[in-house]
Each structure stands twice: as C-alpha cells, then as structure tokens.
Amino acid sequence: MKPQRLRGWFTRCGLAMVRLIGLLLLFCVALATAATPVAAGENTEVLLEDLSRRLAAPGVDARERFELLFERGTVRRRLGRYELATEDARALEAVATSLDEPGFLARQRFLAGSIDAEQGRMAAAIGHFLQGNDALDGHDNIEVRALLVSALGVAYQWTGDPLKARRYYEETLALARQFGDHSLEVTALGNLGSAVGDLGNLSRAVDFHRQGLAIAELQGLEQEATERIANLCDLQVKLDNRRAAEESCQRALEALDDSFPMRMRAGVHMAYGDLKRELEEPAAALAQYELALALARGRAPLVMSELLQRLGDLAFAQGRPEAAATYYREQLDEWRKGLDRRREAVAAELKARHDVERAEKEIELLQLNNRLQQSGLTARNRLLLALAAGLLLAVLLVALAFYSYRRQLRLKGILREQNDELERALVRIRELASRDALTGLLNRRGFEDVAGAAHARCRREKTSCGVLVADIDRFKATNDRLGHAVGDEVLRAVADRIAGVVRNMDVACRWGGEEFVIVYPGLSYAELERAAARVREAIVAAPVDTSVGPLPVTLTIGLASVGEDLDRAIRQADEAMYRGKRAGRDRIMAATAPA
Numbered sequence: 001m002k003p004q005r006l007r008g009w010f011t012r013c014g015l016a017m018v019r020l021i022g023l024l025l026l027f028c029v030a031l032a033t034a035a036t037p038v039a040a041g042e043n044t045e046v047l048l049e050d051l052s053r054r055l056a057a058p059g060v061d062a063r064e065r066f067e068l069l070f071e072r073g074t075v076r077r078r079l080g081r082y083e084l085a086t087e088d089a090r091a092l093e094a095v096a097t098s099l100d101e102p103g104f105l106a107r108q109r110f111l112a113g114s115i116d117a118e119q120g121r122m123a124a125a126i127g128h129f130l131q132g133n134d135a136l137d138g139h140d141n142i143e144v145r146a147l148l149v150s151a152l153g154v155a156y157q158w159t160g161d162p163l164k165a166r167r168y169y170e171e172t173l174a175l176a177r178q179f180g181d182h183s184l185e186v187t188a189l190g191n192l193g194s195a196v197g198d199l200g201n202l203s204r205a206v207d208f209h210r211q212g213l214a215i216a217e218l219q220g221l222e223q224e225a226t227e228r229i230a231n232l233c234d235l236q237v238k239l240d241n242r243r244a245a246e247e248s249c250q251r252a253l254e255a256l257d258d259s260f261p262m263r264m265r266a267g268v269h270m271a272y273g274d275l276k277r278e279l280e281e282p283a284a285a286l287a288q289y290e291l292a293l294a295l296a297r298g299r300a301p302l303v304m305s306e307l308l309q310r311l312g313d314l315a316f317a318q319g320r321p322e323a324a325a326t327y328y329r330e331q332l333d334e335w336r337k338g339l340d341r342r343r344e345a346v347a348a349e350l351k352a353r354h355d356v357e358r359a360e361k362e363i364e365l366l367q368l369n370n371r372l373q374q375s376g377l378t379a380r381n382r383l384l385l386a387l388a389a390g391l392l393l394a395v396l397l398v399a400l401a402f403y404s405y406r407r408q409l410r411l412k413g414i415l416r417e418q419n420d421e422l423e424r425a426l427v428r429i430r431e432l433a434s435r436d437a438l439t440g441l442l443n444r445r446g447f448e449d450v451a452g453a454a455h456a457r458c459r460r461e462k463t464s465c466g467v468l469v470a471d472i473d474r475f476k477a478t479n480d481r482l483g484h485a486v487g488d489e490v491l492r493a494v495a496d497r498i499a500g501v502v503r504n505m506d507v508a509c510r511w512g513g514e515e516f517v518i519v520y521p522g523l524s525y526a527e528l529e530r531a532a533a534r535v536r537e538a539i540v541a542a543p544v545d546t547s548v549g550p551l552p553v554t555l556t557i558g559l560a561s562v563g564e565d566l567d568r569a570i571r572q573a574d575e576a577m578y579r580g581k582r583a584g585r586d587r588i589m590a591a592t593a594p595a
C-alpha cells in the first residue's frame with residue numbers, strides 16, 4: 001500500500017486556515033475530532049465487504065493479512081467507525097509482531113495513532129507515533145518514517161507546540177524530497193508555513209506556501225495547490241498586501257468547491273471579507289461574511305462568533321444599529337453557549353498537554369530502561385564471557401602445568417638415569433684411563449692419583465710408608481725367543497700374582513714395560529722387606545703357565561722407605577732395583593739410605 005493513500009486527515013488538515021481566525025487550539029480540536037468522515041457510499045461498502053471476504057478466505061499469509069487489515073482499518077477510520085478501526089489496529093499489532101519487521105510495526109502504530117488523534121486523544125496518538133518512529137530507528141524505511149514524522153508535527157502543533165511541530169515538518173520535508181513524493185513535499189511546506197505563522201513570522205509563512213504552490217502547480221497537484229492559495233489569501237490579508245491578497249483570495253474562491261473542508265471555505269470567505277472591509281467595500285465584505293456564516297452556522301460555533309462580531313461591527317459602521325444589535329445578540333448567545341464549550345475545551349487542552357508530557361516522559365523512561373537493560377545485559381554477557389574465558393584459561397593453565405610437571409618429572413628421571421649412566425661411564429672411563437689394559441693393574445696415571453692420596457694420608461696420619469720397584473729379569477729374551485704374545489702372558493701372570501699378595505690399601509701399578517711399582521701405606525721398613533719377599537716368593541714359587549708351556553720367571557726388586565717425597569722414594573727404589581740387576585738379578589735390594 002502506498003503511503004500517499006494513508007494520509008487522511010493529516011494531509012488535508014489545512015492547519016494554516018485554522019490559525020487564520022486566531023482560534024488556534026479550539027478550532028483544531030474541532031477539526032481533528034470531527035475529521036469530516038468519508039461518506040459511506042456504496043463503493044466504500046463494497047470495498048469493505050471485499051476486504052472482509054478476502055481476510056476470511058483460507059490460505060491468506062501474514063503479509064497479505066497485514067495489508068488487508070491495514071486497508072480496512074484505514075477505510076473504517078475515515079468513515080469515523082473508530083471502534084471497528086481500533087479492532088483492526090489491534091489485530092494488526094499481532095500480525096506485525098509475528099512478521100517481526102520494523103516497517104509493519106511502524107505502520108500499525110501510525111494507524112492506531114491516527115485513530116486516537118481523530119478522536120482527540122492526542123497524548124495517546126503522539127505515544128503511538130513516537131513508538132512507530134522509534135521502531136524504525138536504524139532502518140531505511142523512508143516512506144513510513146515520513147508518514148510518522150508528519151503526523152507527529154500535526155499532533156504537536158495541535159497541542160500548541162509549534163516549535164516541535166516545525167522540527168517534525170522540516171524532517172518530513174527532507175524525507176519527502178529524499179524519496180521524491182511531491183504531494184507530501186507540498187503538504188510539508190504548507191504545514192511549515194502554518195507552524196512559522198503560529199510562531200509569528202507571517203512573511204516566512206508566505207514563502208513556504210509559495211514554494212508549496214509552485215511545486216503543486218508544476219506537478220499538477222490541484223488540491224494541494226488550492227490549499228496553498230487559500231492559506232496565501234489569509235496571510236496576505238493579514239500582512240495587508242492588498243493586491244496579492246485580492247489575487248490569492250479570488251483564485252481560492254474559484255477553486256474551493258464542496259470537496260474542501262467547510263472551515264477552509266469559511267476561512268477564505270472571512271479573510272476576503274476582511275480585505276473588502278479594509279478596502280472600504282462594506283457591501284462586498286458583508287456578502288463574504290454572510291457566506292462564511294452560512295458555512296459555519298451550527299458546525300463551528302467559534303468561527304460563527306467571530307463572524308457575528310465582524311457583521312455587527314460592519315452593520316454598526318453602515319448606520320444599521322438594529323441589524324448590528326441582532327448580530328451582537330446572536331453572538332452573545334453563541335458566546336454563552338461557547339463559553340461552556342470553551343471551558344471544557346481549555347480543560348481538555350490542558351489535560352491533553354499534561355497527557356502528552358506524561359506520555360513523552362514514559363517513552364523516554366522506557367527507552368532509558370531499555371538502554372539500561374541492554375547495557376546491563378551486554379555487561380553481564382561480557383562478564384560471563386570473560387569468566388568463561390578465564391575459567392577455560394585457568395583449566396588450560398592447570399592442564400599445562402600438570403603436563404609440564406609430569407614431563408619435567410619424566411625428563412628429570414631420564415636425566416637422572418642418563419647422569420647416572422654418564423657417571424658410571426665416566427667412572428669406567430676414568431678406571432680405564434687409570435688401568436693398564438694388559439694386566440688390569442693401575443697404570444702410571446692411575447697410580448699418581450691413588451698413590452698420591454695414600455701417601456698424603458700417611459703424612460696426615462704420620463704413619464710410615466714404603467715403596468718397591470720390581471722388574472722382570474731378562475724379559476727381552478723371553479719376547480725375542482717366544483714372541484710378544486707369550487711375553488704378554490708372562491706380564492699378565494706376574495701382575496696377577498702381585499695383586500694376589502698385596503692388601504686392598506696397597507697401591508700396585510704397572511709402571512711401564514716389564515716394571516712394577518707398589519706403595520705400602522702404614523708399613524714399617526721391616527714390614528716392607530717382608531712384603532717385598534712375599535712378592536718375590538709369589539713370582540718365583542712356581543713357573544708361569546703360558547701357551548708354550550711353563551716358564552720360570554724371576555724379579556729384581558728395589559726397596560725404599562717413603563718420606564715426604566714419594567717420587568724421590570720411587571727413584572731411590574728404582575736405583576736399588578738397578579743395583580740388584582747389576583748384582584746378578586733375582587733379588588731384593590734396599591735403597592742405600594732409607595728415605
């Protein structure tokens with residue numbers, strides 16, 4: 001459905017004409033509440049029946065149902081069947097909610113607001129329009145928005161707030177231009193003229209109506225053009241632009257037929273009458289006032305009262321006091337009747353203003369509450385999200401820490417094993433490095449460490465210590481005669497026998513070649529001699545078993561006591577051993593002087 005078809009009383013209100021007689025609110029109440037219902041012609045009834053039939057038909061989807069209900073509600077509203085129209089508006093709300101699109105809800109609010117407005121419930125109407133406008137927030141639904149802001153402008157102007165009204169009209173004008181609706185553009189310009197007129201700027205009001213007229217003429221919008229001309233007639237009279245007023249008023253009177261609201265027609269006659277009075281054409285003025293009075297009689301008491309006043313003044317000025325008295329009497333009656341109505345109307349206006357303010361505040365509160373709830377929800381959601389993320393992170397960290405701990409433990413275990421293995425390997429390497437590969441006795445390097453430590457202990461404990469150097473006799477001959485392998489067998493056997501006669505604490509080593517050195521910690525010199533004898537005895541006691549048969553082996557041994565210097569003692573024992581060699585071998589020779 002095109003919005004143009006929905007405009008109803010709003011676009012034809014002719015507000016400027018209301019202002020023309022200076023009866024701002026009361027006239028407007030009359031206009032809005034009466035709303036010149038559409039005549040319930042045959043065609044309209046057929047249309048309503050058709051709409052009801054289509055609504056009852058099976059298989060109507062939600063969108064179609066919305067459009068049918070909206071059209072029926074609008075027609076019923078125009079016919080002044082407000083209860084039925086309200087039923088349609090309620091049904092529309094349910095459909096709009098199910099459709100869940102802001103455009104549908106906004107249109108429903110427009111219809112509901114229009115029904116309220118036409119019955120004079122402006123606070124409720126403004127509430128509906130504002131809700132519809134809010135529903136469109138953030139949505140590109142220009143046509144429906146234009147409809148709502150235009151309605152808000154009219155409603156606020158009705159409540160006596162032309163400033164707010166002007167703001168909504170300006171917004172309507174911008175929207176109308178945005179989507180190229182010339183009819184709405186002309187209406188908005190007319191309404192703007194009316195609002196600035198209310199604010200006292202009549203020249204600016206003329207500008208707006210002229211702009212509207214130019215567009216209406218260009219677009220062939222006859223009705224809108226006539227409305228603008230009617231307004232221009234009134235304004236030019238007020239501004240005392242006599243020539244322009246004459247032209248506008250005549251054009252308006254030619255164009256205004258029965259299809260225009262009675263008040264507009266009466267207003268133009270009255271304005272034209274005022275002009276004629278100013279031009280000192282009392283007969284013409286009288287004729288216009290009488291025409292206006294005929295239109296207003298019984299339908300617009302306050303307009304009537306204004307006219308009767310003018311007619312009385314005119315008759316009096318013409319020297320017809322009796323006629324003047326008749327007009328004044330009638331006016332007095334009207335005033336009396338009107339006074340009560342005016343009192344009620346003023347009370348209604350005050351109540352309406354109060355209701356509007358309350359409705360605005362309620363809507364503001366509702367919006368604030370919504371925003372608060374939304375921000376509360378967002379904050380709560382963020383908190384929950386952060387908590388969940390934190391929890392997840394904590395679980396992950398614990399899992400990671402547990403995994404790292406297990407891994408560390410495992411790695412530590414592996415590391416410990418590897419360290420132990422390395423340690424063992426190192427010990428073995430050290431052992432190997434300090435042992436003679438052939439005989440298994442300490443080699444020179446191993447000897448230096450172990451013997452050095454044993455000697456240091458002797459010195460620390462101040463116990464005696466002895467050393468012997470033993471060398472196999474004529475070993476070269478064995479090698480040469482029987483081969484190196486047999487020589488090795490001899491070396492191993494001699495080493496085994498030496499190892500068999502020393503204590504654990506004694507340090508026996510293969511010094512090199514066929515030479516052996518033994519350190520005896522804690523032995524006196526006499527004990528040293530006995531130990532040397534045991535060594536010699538172990539070797540010579542029985543021939544060595546070799547692969548080539550038993551082989552007798554002898555040793556020459558040199559002895560020395562160890563003092564402060566172990567190396568020196570070894571040198572002395574060595575010298576003694578050489579002396580033994582020279583003395584014929586196979587013997588024990590003591591160092592010349594104990595060290």
Ligand SMILES: Nc1nc2c(ncn2[C@@H]2O[C@H](COP(=O)(O)OP(=O)(O)OP(=O)(O)O)[C@@H](O)[C@H]2O)c(=O)[nH]1
Nearest residue numbers: 472473474475476477479484485487488513514581
């Ligand atoms: N089979 C074998 N022979 C070795 C080894 N180390 C040294 N020899 C030999 O030992 C022999 C030592 O000979 P010499 O120093 O002349 O002494 P000797 O023949 O024992 O004579 P005297 O010591 O004077 O009794 C050399 O022939 C060396 O080659 C070894 O590890 N294995």
